[in-house]
Amino acid sequence: MNFDELLAFAGRNQFNMILSMALVGLTVAIAYTEIARLFRGYKPLRPAELTRLINTENALVVDLSASNDFEKGHIASSRNVLPSSFDPENKLLAQAKSLPVVLVCRNGQASAGAAKRLKKAGFEQVYWLDGGVAAWQQADLPLVKGR
Known part of the structure; x- marks a missing residue:
């Protein structure tokens, strides 16, 4: 798969990409919150x-x-x-x-x-x-x- 095909795929599946990015963002936020909670004292x-x-x-x-x-x-x-x-x-x-x-x-x-x-x-x-x-x-x- 080359870069042009990847861009075409992303364009066709834009909604799925947005959901995937949102899931990654939420996962990072939850992990950060839990780690900060462990070290707050x-x-x-x-x-x-x-x-x-x-x-x-x-x-x-x-x-x-x-x-x-x-x-x-x-x-x-x-x-x-x-x-x-x-x-x-x-x-x-x-x-x-x-x-x-x-x-x-x-x-x-x-x-x-x-x-x-x-x-x-x-x-x-x-x-x-x-x-x-x-x-x-x-x-x-x-x-x-x-x-």
Whole structure:
């Protein structure tokens, strides 16, 4: 097959070529995302994994929920820090640089971003609760009400 025949084939099968290129592009994007996730330095946890960390490694659990949401229900022993005042140099956090620190929010979105900030600030063991308090409740784990 020479170059002219290849161009003719591509012209006749242009739609298939576009689909093939799209598939290659999506494959590359997914591979890049997964590789980047492996090397980012902070990890998502499931509720059962968080329970193990709390019970065996004295993990600090930081809940980034609004105060009224925190009072409606939070994980036992978690500390409430408002997202607007979240700072890796916070006295509570600075004392736990070598301990496991787990960030929690209502749905897992704000905690993932905060985990990235802690890792950049030099924290060694950083986690976030994948799915947040909603995932904790879905796993039928208890919440504590009040402060």
